[in-house]
Amino acid sequence: MGMTANKPGVCTTIQDLGRTGFLGSGFSPSGCMDKRAAIIANLLVDNDPNAPVLEFCLAGPTLRFTTATFIAVTGGDFRPTLDGVPLPAYTALPVKRGSVLSFSAPRAGVYGYLALAGGGPKIERVMGSASTNLKCGIGGWKGRALTTGDYLSFETRSTEFIPNLASHTLEGEASYYEFDSEEVRLRVVAGPQQDMFTQAGIEAFYGSPYQVSTQCDRMGFRLDGPVVETVSGSDIVSDGIALGAVQVPNHGRPIIMLADRQTTGGYAKIGTIASVDIPKLVQSPPGRTVRFDPVSVQEAQELYRRETLHFKALAKMVRRPSYGGISPRKTARRLTPILEAQALASGGQALWIETEETAHHREKRQS
Incomplete structure (x- = not known):
């Protein structure tokens, strides 16, 4: 039981938080471009934060469900509809068997995420991860993006109930991306080759606006704007590339390396984007203005710590008791064996504590 891709x-692709520990073997981590949106989507449907989700870009899929479940949609505003009825984002919602989920082109943002209750799609792990590596053709669904007619099974055959469902909604999370603003500010830690850039080049990088170009994909985002000047070129002996590393090739325009980046590179890196700001970047469409603000390693670590605490607070928030939080059917299934055992143990005696009044009425009936 699962769902079929009527339109891909x-x-x-299927993604989780990434394939870690294999950079030294030449495998990029892959994983979600916007990890914040993926983590929150999984929290909303009571999944592990690293459960596989569907990630889509610029145009979402049309999916037909063959079993009932619960879903949550996060990330860009793709205007989702279920059987033609608009759905709210950042909310866990029930889906019936036979229902059709559709998405339009994004009104804001670039990447969207769909989480499925019960652990997400049933995907075999490759090197410990369900993420799709498109260049290597491994992980995810057959190592590729979905095509029309693909059928994905669910990790759990059917999910009929989420405790405290009314609490599984979050307001204001989309404001993090500042979609209404034409400019986004990204915090940057100084890179390992910053001394290869002139003072004028460093001032241009931090003091000038750049625009997201049309040459953007899961590997990296190229930016248009002022040239970042080097002392004597930007070629280096290849070294490792971290998520968010800002490479500056000889043409002088920055490239920010992302989920499907190469593991090593031979261009100087002027800085590294703080991981908490990566989602703002990847949700920026071509033409959006980007500016950079320098921060220390310690400040970037503190930002990461605060984000981790924020996710823990969200997990508690969506699980708080709420109206409709008890399933009569599940409660009945749990109580039935208990009541049956009590009845057998009582030998026909009353299963409740009698008051003087109820005892009097019982004796009167027996007499």
């Missing part, structure tokens, strides 16, 4: 959308 644009680059709809």
